[in-house]
Amino acid sequence: MLYPQSNLFRDVYHLNGIWRFSPVEDSYLPDQPLKSSKPMAVPASYNDITTEKALKDHVGKVVYEKVFSLPLRDGLQYRLRIGATSHQCSVYLNGALIGHGLNGFYPIDLPLDSLQAENRLSVVIDNRLSDQTLPVGEQKNGRQVYHYDFYNYTGIHRDVMIYTLPVQAIRDLTIQTVVNGDYSAVHVSVDTDCTDLTYTVKDLAGNTVVVSKHADFRIEDPILWEPSNPHLYTLCVESECDRYEERFGIRKIEVKGTQFLLNDRPVYFKGFGMHEDFFVLGKGNNNAVTLRNFECMKWIHANSFRTSHYPYAEDVLDLADEYGFLVIDEVPAVGMNRFDGSDCFGEGNLVTDKTKELHKELITRLVARDKNHPCVVMLNVGNEPHAEEPASRDYYLDIIAHARSVCSLPLMLVHCAISENGVCDHLSDLPDVLGLNRYYSWYYHRLGDVTDITESLIPDFNGLYQKYQKPIMLTEFGADTIEGLHALPSDAFSEEFQKDCIVEYGDVLDTMDFVIGEHVWNFADFQTKQGLTRIRGNRKGVFTKDRQPKLVAHFLRERWMKK
Numbered sequence: 001m002l003y004p005q006s007n008l009f010r011d012v013y014h015l016n017g018i019w020r021f022s023p024v025e026d027s028y029l030p031d032q033p034l035k036s037s038k039p040m041a042v043p044a045s046y047n048d049i050t051t052e053k054a055l056k057d058h059v060g061k062v063v064y065e066k067v068f069s070l071p072l073r074d075g076l077q078y079r080l081r082i083g084a085t086s087h088q089c090s091v092y093l094n095g096a097l098i099g100h101g102l103n104g105f106y107p108i109d110l111p112l113d114s115l116q117a118e119n120r121l122s123v124v125i126d127n128r129l130s131d132q133t134l135p136v137g138e139q140k141n142g143r144q145v146y147h148y149d150f151y152n153y154t155g156i157h158r159d160v161m162i163y164t165l166p167v168q169a170i171r172d173l174t175i176q177t178v179v180n181g182d183y184s185a186v187h188v189s190v191d192t193d194c195t196d197l198t199y200t201v202k203d204l205a206g207n208t209v210v211v212s213k214h215a216d217f218r219i220e221d222p223i224l225w226e227p228s229n230p231h232l233y234t235l236c237v238e239s240e241c242d243r244y245e246e247r248f249g250i251r252k253i254e255v256k257g258t259q260f261l262l263n264d265r266p267v268y269f270k271g272f273g274m275h276e277d278f279f280v281l282g283k284g285n286n287n288a289v290t291l292r293n294f295e296c297m298k299w300i301h302a303n304s305f306r307t308s309h310y311p312y313a314e315d316v317l318d319l320a321d322e323y324g325f326l327v328i329d330e331v332p333a334v335g336m337n338r339f340d341g342s343d344c345f346g347e348g349n350l351v352t353d354k355t356k357e358l359h360k361e362l363i364t365r366l367v368a369r370d371k372n373h374p375c376v377v378m379l380n381v382g383n384e385p386h387a388e389e390p391a392s393r394d395y396y397l398d399i400i401a402h403a404r405s406v407c408s409l410p411l412m413l414v415h416c417a418i419s420e421n422g423v424c425d426h427l428s429d430l431p432d433v434l435g436l437n438r439y440y441s442w443y444y445h446r447l448g449d450v451t452d453i454t455e456s457l458i459p460d461f462n463g464l465y466q467k468y469q470k471p472i473m474l475t476e477f478g479a480d481t482i483e484g485l486h487a488l489p490s491d492a493f494s495e496e497f498q499k500d501c502i503v504e505y506g507d508v509l510d511t512m513d514f515v516i517g518e519h520v521w522n523f524a525d526f527q528t529k530q531g532l533t534r535i536r537g538n539r540k541g542v543f544t545k546d547r548q549p550k551l552v553a554h555f556l557r558e559r560w561m562k563k
Ligand code: GCB
Pocket: 148, 149, 150, 309, 383, 384, 416, 437, 476, 521, 538, 540
């Protein structure tokens, strides 16, 4: 389903703003308007807006309600689009169920067949985690238990819109490009009942470069999309019944030997694992925050990021297309590791066959959602599953096979299992690019002693490379750092230690030509559940939560400027 767009054939009505809100019992049905409620902002998480502890940490169901009217015109299809609600949700129009959301980080797109002069939309959200949600989690003794490191923010997190389509509409379009010497062959697949389509392509300056009656055409002397010149073309598909415009880029991606090639040139990924997280908004999407993130990333000379640990809002990808960031798209397969060594995979455990079915579906849907974004250059199918557990292999064999059947991008799998003391992992041979999260001198070995990094990383990465002969990326590394805390000589939590730690990693990585990139954990400080090592959240940000640089940021800027 395409992102809503407004033009001569289509309207978009935004329903963002203030909604009515209340926690509700499991048995709640929105037959009647809410009698008692409080105002709540959309999009936003409710957790950091409230001052009530019980509501901040609420586990269970809440309802959001909005009354609205629209001009109703004959001969149009009306649809509802909610960018994302965390996590499970059921949607009701005037008390009648119209559909469900599948996952907290994916759009919900439903037909609105029985709109009235005035309407009441109710979105009932359940934030409980299980083996049938991703991320996975469990309920124990009435408490929500999850093994991932970000706050379980809840709410309507992305834009809500009603949009119209003509009766015969362009439902979907996929743009494929192949660079061939001095031209690019373009193939457009359109899902539509409209006939007599015209395809027009304009370049970034607005010059028309193609007008075609066929879905296959050429762009001569294409300007390729790449971080240093993120050239975007716009395709307009139109007929007498509908019209849709989609931006795209022409670029060539290949994993060859130890290299990741973009437009036939090796790329070194410089950047971050990130989170959608900001003061008060929680996980509510906000374009001002995204722009500030991207401005900081340009300043520091980053060229890429991973959407750890779930798909980000489409607005983020639109802007990444424009800014020229390379994006590793990630499905919300996180929390599949208990870290105490106990099993995670298999019936009765955290991860079951039901999880796997959902996981596959979410891969399919992410590829469908993001297929036309040139910024998306790799798909990560999971973060830190319990790779030491043999059953993780069967699970991920299926997941990777499925991902290959729906996605033509290189696949990544990120894990944190270290092959030492005879412990082995069961997953490293599966992806095209091996993503490794490492916390030497922090969680592992000798806290606060950066010599551990050189001593451990060299045999670790060299060993994995010799065994698997594939490109490796350091997808996470870093240290919690409280801004304003200084220490000479450096020690844990000081700004100097974060800098020393990252300098040391950089020095080691520079000796390894099979390493295709470094993503520091994390771009900015972010909220987590409470914990003894979490001082108002995870503090491994290179930027503070209000997006100001810590000491290490200046070092990274120097390093990445030269790389
Ligand atoms: C990890 C996880 C990430 C955590 C990070 C940490 O390995 O992938 O979600 O936030 O470690 O800081 O502990």
